[in-house]
Amino acid sequence: MSGETFEPSAGERPRLLLVEDDAAVRRSLQLLFRARGFDVRAYARSAALLADPSVRDACCFVADYSLDETDGIEVLVNLKNRGWSGPAVLFTACASNDLIERALASGFSQVFEKPFQGHALGDVVVRLTGERWAAAQS
Structure with missing residues (x-):
């Protein structure tokens, strides 16, 4: 269903990691995910994301493939090497x-081609995290 929001128990907002080096796109996606009920940690550079110790608490990772200093696949591999799953x-x-x-072989659940409709991306993230969040809370 389009426009779905994420509603974890007890008012806690699940943390979502976003890395996108284009400021306008990053801000737009940040607003989209916040409206869907996520605590969004948005980063312009992958090094800042990887240096943040709170990333281990995130329920989902959303990334652009082409980043200034690396690519989204490499960032996910680094996260997984640090125990994030x-x-x-x-x-x-x-x-x-x-x-x-x-x-997909590196662990991404889905790949979206730009331009994409924000609600489609939001719906996928809500679906992916909803199942994971429900399991973690039980």
């Missing part, structure tokens, strides 16, 4: 079968 979604302007295969 949540669902992840990648978006890209340069989708190819090879890129999609690499992203």
